[in-house]
Each structure stands twice: as C-alpha cells, then as structure tokens.
Amino acid sequence: MVRLITHNLLACHAKGCTTNNFPLQIKDAQLALREAEFNPDFLRGFIPRIEWAALVSAARQLGDESLPNEVPEMIDDDFLRGLHHVLLEIHIDEGAMVCPNCGHVYPISSGIPNMLLAEHEIG
Amino acid sequence: MKDQYLFIFAQAHDDFRVPELYSVAELYGFDLVIPEDFDVARPFAVLELEKEEHARLLARRCVLIRSVYEFYARGSNYEELHVGNRAARPKWEKYIPDTSFKFVVNGYNQSVPQHRQKQVIEHFSYMDFLGKIDMKTPEIILGCFEEYRDTTGSIRQKHDDDGNFREVFFGRLVEEGSARPLVGKFNVKKRAYFGNTSMEAEVSLLMANQTLAAPGKLIYDPFVGTGSMLYTAAHFGALVFGSDIDGRQMRGKESRPGIIRAAIQYGVQQRVLDLCTFDVTHNPLRCGGIFDAIVTDPPYGVRAGAKRLGRKKRRIGSRPDDQPYIPPTKPYELSALARDLVLLARYLLKPQGRLVFFLPTVTEEYQEIDIQMMLCDGMEVAANSLQDFGAWGRRLVTIRRTTTFNYSSPTFDADGGDLGVNGEEHAPAHRDFREKYFQGFKREL
Ligand SMILES: C[S@@+](CC[C@H](N)C(=O)[O-])C[C@H]1O[C@@H](n2cnc3c(N)ncnc32)[C@H](O)[C@@H]1O
Ligand SMILES: [Zn+2]
Numbered sequence: 001m002v003r004l005i006t007h008n009l010l011a012c013h014a015k016g017c018t019t020n021n022f023p024l025q026i027k028d029a030q031l032a033l034r035e036a037e038f039n040p041d042f043l044r045g046f047i048p049r050i051e052w053a054a055l056v057s058a059a060r061q062l063g064d065e066s067l068p069n070e071v072p073e074m075i076d077d078d079f080l081r082g083l084h085h086v087l088l089e090i091h092i093d094e095g096a097m098v099c100p101n102c103g104h105v106y107p108i109s110s111g112i113p114n115m116l117l118a119e120h121e122i123g
Numbered sequence: 124m125k126d127q128y129l130f131i132f133a134q135a136h137d138d139f140r141v142p143e144l145y146s147v148a149e150l151y152g153f154d155l156v157i158p159e160d161f162d163v164a165r166p167f168a169v170l171e172l173e174k175e176e177h178a179r180l181l182a183r184r185c186v187l188i189r190s191v192y193e194f195y196a197r198g199s200n201y202e203e204l205h206v207g208n209r210a211a212r213p214k215w216e217k218y219i220p221d222t223s224f225k226f227v228v229n230g231y232n233q234s235v236p237q238h239r240q241k242q243v244i245e246h247f248s249y250m251d252f253l254g255k256i257d258m259k260t261p262e263i264i265l266g267c268f269e270e271y272r273d274t275t276g277s278i279r280q281k282h283d284d285d286g287n288f289r290e291v292f293f294g295r296l297v298e299e300g301s302a303r304p305l306v307g308k309f310n311v312k313k314r315a316y317f318g319n320t321s322m323e324a325e326v327s328l329l330m331a332n333q334t335l336a337a338p339g340k341l342i343y344d345p346f347v348g349t350g351s352m353l354y355t356a357a358h359f360g361a362l363v364f365g366s367d368i369d370g371r372q373m374r375g376k377e378s379r380p381g382i383i384r385a386a387i388q389y390g391v392q393q394r395v396l397d398l399c400t401f402d403v404t405h406n407p408l409r410c411g412g413i414f415d416a417i418v419t420d421p422p423y424g425v426r427a428g429a430k431r432l433g434r435k436k437r438r439i440g441s442r443p444d445d446q447p448y449i450p451p452t453k454p455y456e457l458s459a460l461a462r463d464l465v466l467l468a469r470y471l472l473k474p475q476g477r478l479v480f481f482l483p484t485v486t487e488e489y490q491e492i493d494i495q496m497m498l499c500d501g502m503e504v505a506a507n508s509l510q511d512f513g514a515w516g517r518r519l520v521t522i523r524r525t526t527t528f529n530y531s532s533p534t535f536d537a538d539g540g541d542l543g544v545n546g547e548e549h550a551p552a553h554r555d556f557r558e559k560y561f562q563g564f565k566r567e568l
Contacts, residue, residue, distance in 0.1 A: 115401035
C-alpha cells in the first residue's frame, strides 16, 4: 500500500492548487510487491477512470517499464495481466507524495498516506 | 411458474430481513415474491422463487436465514397440514422408491416432547417412502415445524400447551443457511484489531449485503475507523478502500496497521486496496464515478466525534499521521453531515451504486421526511431499517444512485439549515443528535 491505482486517484487538494496538481511525485519510495487476485472485469471497468500517462510515468519511475504508452485498442488477457500487476501489486510502503505545483508533501508511513491539509491550505 | 419455499429466519434485526432478501436477489439477478401478509415477528414464511438454486443462493448469503425448505404444506392443525401435503404429492413422489431420508420435528417457542415427535412422524406414513431411514447421511431431510406463540412471562409448565400451536409447516430441506455462522467468524472480540467504535459483526454483515458486495466491485468507507465493514465486504469478494480523518483509528499501536492485521486474520488483505488519512470534506480524490458502493457508520458524536478540518492554527508541517498530533478540527452537525454524504455519494458512486449508512435518530421524533430531506436529485431510497434501542435507534439507510448524469463534487458548505420537501424549515430527529443523546432525549422545556 499505496498501490499505483490509489496513486492514480489522488490529487493535491490544497486551497487554490487546481492546476498541475496531479500526478503527485513519488519520493523516497520503499517498495514491496504483493500478489493480488486477478479480476479482468474489475480492470475493464476501471480502465476508463485511469489517467494513463500518469500511471505509465509512475510505474516507470518505480522501475516498471511494462506498460505501453497508450491504452491498446484490443484489450486482451495479456494486457490485462500486465495492467493488474502495475495497478494492484506494486505497493509504496514508505516515502512521500509531493505536489508538483505547490510542493505540499504527503508522507506515507506503514503504507498509509497522510493526505490531511493544514489550516491555511483549506478553502 | 414460481415454486414455494419455506424459509426459517433468525429472530433478530427484524426490520432488516426484507431488505436483505431483496438485496441478495438483486445481486444475483432473480425474482423473489414476498407475500403481502409477511410478518417479521414470525420466524416462518413461504416465499416464491423461480428455481431451487435461488433458494440456495439466498441461504448462502443472507445472514438472517437459518434454513430453507421446499414447501409442501401448512395448516392450523394436522388435518389441514396433511390435506395440503397429499395435494403436494407431485413434489415428493419422486422420493418414494429409494431415497434415504430423515424426519425432524421441531417446535418454535416450545419444544415437542419425544413421544409426540414419534406420533407426528407416524402420521406421515401415507407418503410410503420406501428408502431407508438414515439418521446420519440421509439423501433428503423432511422437516415438520410447530410454531407456538411467544409466552415469555406467563407462568406455565414446559409442555403445557403441547399441540396447541399457531401453525404447522412441512417441507424438504434445500439448504441450511451458511451465512449465519459468519456472525461468529467476524466477532469483534476475537478480532486482531478493534476499538470502541467497531461495528458488531452481524450488522457489519447486513451492511455488506446491502452494498451488494461481490468480486470485481470497489467499495469505500469514508469514516473507516477500525474497518469493521471493510472485512465483511471484502469477505464477499469486493475490493475495499477506507479513509479516516484520524490515522490512529486505522493503525492502532503496532507498526503494521490494525486494519491490515485484522484483514490478514480474515484472509482478505489482498482486497484492502488502500487506507488513507484525510478529512472527507477536504478529500483528494481526483474524480467521481469510481465506487460501486459506499458503506459507512458516520460519526455522530457519541463515541467518535464528527469533525472537520477548521479552527485557526499556525502552520503544521507535513508529518506522518501516527504521531499524537491531530490537526485542528471543528464540530460537524449530523444533519449537515448526512446531506453532504448523500451529495458526495452521488459524485463518487457509479450509476446504480449504493450508499449504505447508519443514521442515529430519536425514536419518538423520527418522521419519514427526515430521510426524504437528505436526498438530492438522482438519489433514491432503496431501504430503511430500524435498529431499535428504545429512546433512540439507528436507521440503516440504503440509497441508490439512479442518475447517469455526472454531478460535480459537493462543496461541503451545507450549513444553510434543513429544508423540508416544500421548502419549509424542518428539523429532522437526527439534528443535534449528540446533544439530545447526552440530555437523555428529554425535550427542552
Ligand atoms: C463511528 S466511527 C466509525 C467506526 C467504524 N465503522 C469502525 O468499525 O471502527 C466514525 C469515524 O469517523 C472519523 N471521522 C470523523 N470526522 C471525520 C471526517 N470529517 N472525515 C473523515 N473521518 C472522520 C472518526 O475518526 C471515526 O473513526
Ligand atoms: Zn498542491
């Protein structure tokens, strides 16, 4: 935990930080690989929600080069298995996520990211 | 053509029984006919289903089902029962030639003495079953149930009323309920991690059934606390995601987060997608339309205060959330929270997704409009079940996203007061619940 599927859903939400606030940059990541159940229906349903470029760059930053630059037109089992691995099996256990726009640091400890904002950062 | 099945229900959480049946039927996509005179005060009911397989699915998933029988007959006395059973011959004649069987005779609210059990069985001899009686591994089990009225409180001897039952039922066992034992499996006291906000096992299971949890679905608890509903939803195959404003609720004291430890105990750790610390009213989720269900027990201030980020304070740098620091927060009034939750759910749920949550309320003041006024366009009530504690209670409300229109994320500034359906101010019974609770629900003079 934090899995890349979660990283793909989280944006900086500090007050006024509305552009270039996603994807959060991953810093000092301690990674773990943990097997997850493969469910092709879940993945097919989730693909339209993915910010693909953000997923590809996060995966590459963590050393996984397996994803294609674009979502292929033909979604086959091989592709889904690769996607499954990247979305659900790579975990960031320690480290931080940093907003590329305002620089807010969201620390991750024991796999749980702290996405809380300070007083002056809320709207 | 629909067939009739005799259901034996647990006498608990009566008001949840029908919603659970409908939810599980909807989950598996089959029809279920509940008779108009269905009475939740009684443990027996005859329901109609298209296939025996559907009865089995219900028995495997509904926490409130004890067992399901193929229905043969019922009567207010044995004469009536036997007339009905002779007429049901087409249903049981296939078992005559050589099916091993066993008879059980049971009383509800009162036991049936041994010698009369034997008599009851002998009176079925016209069925002429030729197979052998097998008490250990019979191919079929025939059940005869005498339902007595509840006489708790009255003074009488054990078998005083023997034979004077309200109604008697007869059928063939289709399946013993196998979801009911999960209440033991998820017992909070035996859980690797729990707290004083943990939800009791049976209710967590009922909640998971209201979400239609199943493999391939993603279910979210925005006030996850110690994670009680994550475990049951994940048990039924869903991926689950939780968040809480207070990281310590999710973590506990050990280095491995408490929710993960409990998930490991239940064998569902792979399905805990992630846990995050945030205030749901200032949430970092980038888009909506992602969850199949949201299931939650919102904070209502009795044990876990409702709060949101707020109070003036100097800047606090970024830090992990397991430190004894909690950012400044301000109270969050329950009726405002409830309306915000429905708006948030409309944004975060997929179309047809469900919001399942508890709303505490003052029993005497509650009116149906209290629920109606939390709704917004595109969100409709699918079920509403009371768990009654006397002066107060809590309602498990299930709301369905009926719209496909994508509304934007709510702004959480709904402190403009509670408006009824016709725009008039109306204070729902759950408004300021915390204050009412601590005043012992005495109305102000
Ligand atoms: C009634 S408890 C939920 C308990 C949970 N069902 C369990 O099994 O332990 C409510 C939780 O909401 C959290 N909470 C209160 N205000 C919140 C907010 N604005 N955003 C997120 N969580 C909040 C509290 O920290 C508490 O853990
Ligand atoms: Zn930012």
